[in-house]
Amino acid sequence: MSNIKNMDDTKEVKTSYTIPIGPIHPALKEPIRLDLSVDGEEIIDVDVVVGQVHRGMEWLGMNRNNPIQTIYLAERICGICSVSHPFALVMAVEQAAGIEVPPRAEYIRVIIAEMERIHSHLLWAGVAAHEIGFDSVFYLVWKVREEIMDAMEYLAGNRNSKAMFQFGGVRRDITEEQFPRVRKSLDYYLSIFDQLGNIFLKDKTINMRTRNVGILKKEDALRLTIVGPTARASGVSKDARQGHAYSAYADMDIKAITPDVITGKVVGDVYDRIVVRLLEIKQSIEIIDKCLKEMPSGAIISEPKVAKLLAVLKKAEGEGIGVHEAPRGECFHYVRMEAGMDPLACWKVRAPTYANLMAIPTMLKGEQIADVPIAFASIDPCMSCTNRAITVKQPRKGTECLLDLHELSLEKTRRLEAEFDR
Amino acid sequence: MIGSNFSLGITILLGIVILALGVFFGLLYLGIDRKLVARMQGRIGPPIRQPFRDVSKLLMKESIIPDDAISWLFKFAPVLCLMGAAVLLLYVPLFGQPALLEGSGDIIVVLYLLIIPALALVLAGFSSSSPFATVGAQREMVTLMSYEFPLVMSVVAIAWHTGHVTGASPFLFSTLAAFPIWGQVGPVGIIGAVLLLLVLLFIIPGELSKIPFDMAEAETELAGGVLVEYSGRNFALFYVANAVKAIALVAIVVGLFFPYNLSPVIGIGAAIPATIVDGIFFLVKVFLVMFVSVMVARAAMARFKIDQASKIYFISSTLVGLLGLILLWIDLVI
Known part of the structure; x- marks a missing residue:
């Protein structure tokens, strides 16, 4: 998800520091990571990192x-x-x-x-x-x-x-x-x-x-x-x-x-x-x-x-x-x-x-840190139901593993569309 | 020369006794607080001696210091916090007796001393290198700055009024004890004094980082905030300091507004029974103030956001305090 988000949000943001909410945090009932870029109390950017409880x-x-x-x-x-x-x-x-x-x-x-x-x-x-x-x-x-x-x-x-x-x-x-x-x-x-x-x-x-x-x-x-x-x-x-x-x-x-x-x-x-x-x-x-x-x-x-x-x-x-x-x-x-x-x-x-996880960056941008727990909880998230994949081996620096997956799935959709058209 | 040495020795001994009592009753009241709030929330709650167990267990545990922390400051902050809270105890009247260091410092000194534990928390937060602690420290600082003005205003208003009416040195707890505010004012002044009392009651949870003003620790947001990296002995010091601070802070409110003693009323003249009766009466007063401002508030409200809390202190509390001050002034004029 992180790369998908980065694609439509390419502009550089000035941040004072990053606060990681998760994978284990009192605000979360199940493991997920929200990387918040904050300026004081205000949230400038959010990155949602899923994949901590994949059970196959x-x-x-x-x-x-x-x-x-x-x-x-x-x-x-x-x-x-x-x-x-x-x-x-x-x-x-x-x-x-x-x-x-x-x-x-x-x-x-x-x-x-x-x-x-x-x-x-x-x-x-x-x-x-x-x-x-x-x-x-x-x-x-x-x-x-x-x-x-x-x-x-x-x-x-x-x-x-x-x-x-x-x-x-x-x-x-x-x-x-x-x-x-x-x-x-x-x-x-x-x-x-x-x-x-x-x-x-x-x-x-x-x-x-x-x-x-x-x-x-x-x-x-x-x-x-x-x-x-x-x-x-x-x-x-x-x-x-x-x-x-x-x-x-x-x-x-x-x-x-x-x-x-x-x-x-x-x-x-x-x-x-x-x-x-x-x-x-x-x-x-x-x-x-x-x-x-x-x-x-x-x-x-x-x-x-x-x-x-x-x-x-x-x-x-x-x-x-x-x-x-x-x-x-x-x-x-x-x-x-x-x-x-x-x-x-x-x-x-x-x-x-x-x-519903897709809504999280939109919901949290511009809010305060204090709003994160309640705003995140407001979609009633359920992580272990959501996780569909896990990165078992971290990609080497420079390789865009998730992006490749995204490309592959687009390719498959196009192939299936072509099959149906035939 | 021998006599002064002797009295110094007595003072030091009494100081140690007061500190021990402060720690004991601080933890005891914390236990009562946890139990009562649990009952209000429909839980069974921990046994009343739980804080003592917590402290004794924490003292046995390893104190972990993060690699990136400023080590000496990280270890010094809890000591400073406890020292600040402990010295505070020596300057406020406890158990119906005048303060131990009465005369060598006045209410203004107490107001300054109140800042030290909060500053120690800020230092702790900034020195522990965790982003949660940093945000917590920022929040602690903002809270400190927000409630300081209404706090000083209500305390000074009461002292000023008493001093003006009686002509005695105003900023001493002994003066306030000799001339309780409620006896010095007319009906308008009573309303004013009640407003000032309300402001102080509202500031207590902020000083003690309790819900609804626990933004600096905010479990669900910052996972413990300023204290997130603390463990073992260092954390135990903060734990004890907070309990001691609670007693001292409530004792200040009691000293300002309810400096009455029970023994003259029920006519106990002998020194030792009177001391015991007054001591118990003081504990009851402390409990009542804590019950209203800490326990009920904690069970009945959600946590504020830092900007909301800041506004409540900086604008609402200040306005209420000002109104109280004006009413006290009107009371003097008419």
Whole structure:
């Protein structure tokens, strides 16, 4: 990324010194490096250096015994989006193999995915409060988050890594007897929603630290192809649940939330991102509520016998994509399956942070050092999901290794374009 | 000659006792602070003796000095910080007794001494060669310069008013103890004095680098700021110095605004019980001031940015302080 950034920013900048934020730093929850060139407190330039937590997940996923084992792996791409990645993966494989999903399973998938959104947004709110030194709010929000964790444990048997997904449906049913427990959680969040809003939107010191900080304008958000709440906070009305309307979301009539609903105008600062995430918590509650009300009866999986499912998957030939609106933005999975081949022939994962990291230099330039933790946290970054490559051997001085890779990928795109044209 | 030597010996002995008590109660109050803030935040928190454990463990640990640091300055800064805080203790009235060095220095000296620990932190930051520490040191300096004016203004306003009304030498804690401010002013003056007290309460977290004014250390931004490179014994010295400074600083506020003693009120005449009662009463007063200005503020606010903090001190606090000063003056005129 560093070289790509340098290409469009060639002018020399005068700096007094460089501050490295990361790879290990209290402001970061996962390893990444931000090289800040600062003049006093003001940030002149930012260089984002990724590649500290590459785990080779895609390669591992293509080398399992069969695609079902890849679901478990996908669930472990991210500790927080442990629904989003399997969701996108199963949709991609179902498309490639032509597997139908029963309607009840679609609803259960959506309920679990929305519960994950509530927990992820609350987790983010706590982290954001910690970044600006407001630890009381951090502890308060994480305490509140326990309720949804308990509900998820009740439904899936686990607070995280819920293992609900299977090709062609879900592994566990949500029965009528379980509804009251879920409703209790939803009611709890509705009852404290105004209090949360009061803390995050009206508190004086939070306002001082988040208003007009880390601004990302709508043009920039579109130019840099930002996704998820970060894009919506900049006024880009983009939501995979609305734009793609996959799974049971098609029944839900989802509208992308932009901050002007509450504030009246879009600024694109950290405050707006708080507004969007808060409103999305409420939106998720409504979606789950609607799902519980309208859940159709029937099977939860189209092929309960694993051996038979594996046979279908082995015969499958083709490509598929799965797009899911993860709490952080659009999560994209691509798979290719070849007949007679047990594992996936190809698996590509693009986590939302991969797109959102591009916004960091734009957000941070001209801000103060004090704004870095909260502005960086405002995209809700997830590093281990993002890392796609690692420099194992440092290039010799003078060789531009990353630039070569960039050239190579451009070359490949052109070759593929030519193939398609033929 | 023998007598003066004897009294000098007594003074030195008392000084050592005061320092020991200062360190003990400084760490104890730090423990109480951590526990209470934890409870306010819905945590269990560390046991109250945790700061003592911290210090004893730090003293056993290796002190690492960065290669690029200015070694002698890096090692000297914590000593200077602790010395500044310790000398401060000798000039402020503690435990309901007059200050040990009462008469040989006045409130103005105390105000100067207050700068030394902060300057030591700045030296520490600049000498440790880390960019985080450098930024932290810059912030510490900006904070120091910002709160200095309202601090001096409120202290001088109180002393000036007392001196003007009573005719006694104004810049002595003994004068303030003999004529507490609240007894000298009318209703307008009370409002003025309350405003000045508020300014001082707001300056305490800034002096002690506590949230919302902990920009110089700012864990999530600068990973510890000025103290990022410190470890082992050197860090323990800073740790103790900060605890001692907290006691001294709060004692100044108590000496300025609440110099009352409990023993005359409940009619204990004998010297030793009176000393004990007054000592405990002093600890209670210190706790109350700390509770309001350090603990509650820390639990209820986010960290300010350095420019915001600077504005709050330089403009808002100064204006409030000025208003208090004017009200005190009006009180004198009418």
